[in-house]
Amino acid sequence: MKKVFLWSVITGLVFASGYLGYSLYHYQQDNFVRESAPAQVKAPEPAITTAILGRYRPEFSLPDLNGQLRTVSEWDGKVVALNFWATWCPPCIKEVPEFVALQEKYQTQGLQFIGIALQQPEEVREFVTEHKVNYPILTGELEVIQLAEAYGNHIGALPYTVIIDRNGKIAHVKPGILPTEEAESIITGLL
Numbered sequence: 418m419k420k421v422f423l424w425s426v427i428t429g430l431v432f433a434s435g436y437l438g439y440s441l442y443h444y445q446q447d448n449f450v451r452e453s454a455p456a457q458v459k460a461p462e463p464a465i466t467t468a469i470l471g472r473y474r475p476e477f478s479l480p481d482l483n484g485q486l487r488t489v490s491e492w493d494g495k496v497v498a499l500n501f502w503a504t505w506c507p508p509c510i511k512e513v514p515e516f517v518a519l520q521e522k523y524q525t526q527g528l529q530f531i532g533i534a535l536q537q538p539e540e541v542r543e544f545v546t547e548h549k550v551n552y553p554i555l556t557g558e559l560e561v562i563q564l565a566e567a568y569g570n571h572i573g574a575l576p577y578t579v580i581i582d583r584n585g586k587i588a589h590v591k592p593g594i595l596p597t598e599e600a601e602s603i604i605t606g607l608l
Contacts, residue, residue, distance in 0.1 A: 481553055536556055
């Protein structure tokens, strides 16, 4: 009887310590994500971002890296992929080379990526040059946050990608990383 009781206590302690370790690990990971990339959050419920699907894209103008004001209507008639990002956001940085490759592959068929950095131009220029970004980068701070909200990002997720069809209708939104295969599938279906 004592062996069974002792075995039960040991098993319970092992389980409890494992659960505590698991919980502590995830607590630390969540704090690390909040501290290292404040705008990156877990994906929201689909209804939060998908409410904008099928709607006409909101108009906007933002400065590019040279200070020239660019308007989204410049790219009317193309499949547009708006990518809200920042150089301090690790998942954002991971996506950029993949988007550069997709832009290169499909630009002649009418694809246009537009990076919208939640930063000032001087904070982005070196990164853009170093990574040979082949699509326009627009920048701003409060105005970028407001624009992201207008495009359905009510939770401040970064990265956040919106794909717009040739008619200016929002076809897809993705809070968090947009895997290359998923992006390519959506884009080729709209070209």
